[in-house]
Amino acid sequence: MENVRIAPVVGPEIESGFIRIEGDTIVEVGRGRPAAPPEGGDHERIDGSGCLATPGLVNTHHHLYQWASQGLAQDATLFEWLVSLYQVWAAMDAEVVHGAATAGLGWLALSGCTTSSDHHYVFPKGRGDLFGAEVEAARAVGIRFHPARGSMDRGQSQGGLPPDVVVEKLDEILDATQEAIDTYHDPSFSSKLRVAVAPCSPFSVSAELMTEAASLARAANVRLHTHLAETLDEDEHCMEQFGMRPVDYMEKLGWLGSDVWFAHAVHLSDGDIEKFARTGTGSAHCPSSNGRLGAGIARVSEMLARGANVGLGVDGNASSELTTMAGEMRQALLFQRARYGPTALTARQALETATLGGARNLGRQDELGSLERGKLADIALWRVDGAFGSAVTDPVCQLVFGTRQPPLARLLVGGETVVEDDELRTVPQDAAGRAGADAHRRLLRLASEQGFSAAKEVHA
Numbered sequence: 320m321e322n323v324r325i326a327p328v329v330g331p332e333i334e335s336g337f338i339r340i341e342g343d344t345i346v347e348v349g350r351g352r353p354a355a356p357p358e359g360g361d362h363e364r365i366d367g368s369g370c371l372a373t374p375g376l377v378n379t380h381h382h383l384y385q386w387a388s389q390g391l392a393q394d395a396t397l398f399e400w401l402v403s404l405y406q407v408w409a410a411m412d413a414e415v416v417h418g419a420a421t422a423g424l425g426w427l428a429l430s431g432c433t434t435s436s437d438h439h440y441v442f443p444k445g446r447g448d449l450f451g452a453e454v455e456a457a458r459a460v461g462i463r464f465h466p467a468r469g470s471m472d473r474g475q476s477q478g479g480l481p482p483d484v485v486v487e488k489l490d491e492i493l494d495a496t497q498e499a500i501d502t503y504h505d506p507s508f509s510s511k512l513r514v515a516v517a518p519c520s521p522f523s524v525s526a527e528l529m530t531e532a533a534s535l536a537r538a539a540n541v542r543l544h545t546h547l548a549e550t551l552d553e554d555e556h557c558m559e560q561f562g563m564r565p566v567d568y569m570e571k572l573g574w575l576g577s578d579v580w581f582a583h584a585v586h587l588s589d590g591d592i593e594k595f596a597r598t599g600t601g602s603a604h605c606p607s608s609n610g611r612l613g614a615g616i617a618r619v620s621e622m623l624a625r626g627a628n629v630g631l632g633v634d635g636n637a638s639s640e641l642t643t644m645a646g647e648m649r650q651a652l653l654f655q656r657a658r659y660g661p662t663a664l665t666a667r668q669a670l671e672t673a674t675l676g677g678a679r680n681l682g683r684q685d686e687l688g689s690l691e692r693g694k695l696a697d698i699a700l701w702r703v704d705g706a707f708g709s710a711v712t713d714p715v716c717q718l719v720f721g722t723r724q725p726p727l728a729r730l731l732v733g734g735e736t737v738v739e740d741d742e743l744r745t746v747p748q749d750a751a752g753r754a755g756a757d758a759h760r761r762l763l764r765l766a767s768e769q770g771f772s773a774a775k776e777v778h779a
Contacts, residue, residue, distance in 0.1 A: 323367025326715050327690035328675050340696040343509050343733030369704030370728050371714040374689050375433025375697035376644040377677025380582040380603035380632025383437045386419035387758040388637045397550045397612045409485050410765035413447030415758045420456035422755025425743055430643030433462050433697040433732045440469025440519040441485050461737045461745040465681055467517035467544045468499040473525045480522045500539050520546040522556045529572045542578050542682055549583035550614045566591040575600045580680040585615045595627040601680040606650035607642045608634035620655045620663040630677035645724035648673045666719035696734040701725040
């Protein structure tokens, strides 16, 4: 890749330079033109004229199955939204999950994302291999995948939020989680598939599951993830049920540490932020979802200033319809400036949260998140010379500030092309989109057969 503007995230930006890749790894990043490749062999030169190269974006919180339930409960709070949609999700099967994941991951790739986590925590009985279905979709789309085996064991009969029909028993959860790790987790440097352990949330999971899940994850040397401090309702629930606020409850259960990242973390106290920074606990900021559900604005600027790591997450598309990873950089920047003023978050800080911050959340900062020698060749090549966009002379500003992302000239995952000229190259793009639409129709039909009226809930 040559003749390209480079925003490496770590180190100075390069006005015109090159990135040399061997196999799946970056072997050189430099200014000017690269040396001629050796004679023989299969070498491809990518002309990056008019383009900006950034690390591939890293999505650190998602619910891919929710692609199939977009547009419902449009005016609800988080708890109202969940109570409504649990009834729909209880009807999902492996076919729904595969179609939703194919569309959702394709959509992420088209927005510059090369690595995505996914938090799947609803496992209705007798509905097929839901976890395996999303793994299969990720392999086809071709981006790196960090599925988190989620779970819920605390239904309404035990003081939790979800209906009992969508919760599992503790032993079943632990066995299934261990099986997912044994079957799919690849700890290698170039891994495209790593599994995390992810009980859903303090209001849907028992203390025993949280502690047992942490022990299981640490014995297997995999990471821990859950939702935390998303809404004030959650604060109230934790105070009523446990006599303490969410972060204090997590600390009591052994859930703070450098192997943990939380989704949302909107309602943190000064002491909570200090605990995150001191323990190396990460968070996934999901501004569009937090805004859509009226949850609030996370204290991202303060967290970064105090040394706590923050990555970005799209969250499930049922609470952030058609949201893109590139778009979340802009949302994060604008939310912080709306709360703290115009210097709260810069375009380059937003880019870092979407790349290196996300890599740190996933424990892959040595492999991903910046364009450096020795890191994996996960690269987004943005065309910033368009007739309209070229009026913005700072390409990082164009990428982050614009409501419409620059076209993707190329998206590389380990040096392999996933997107070229704004078109998926690994799976047929139109077919991926249709798979998502089919999954939506199938899910609502299955839910209707179980007595749920989707039409009634659209504007709940």
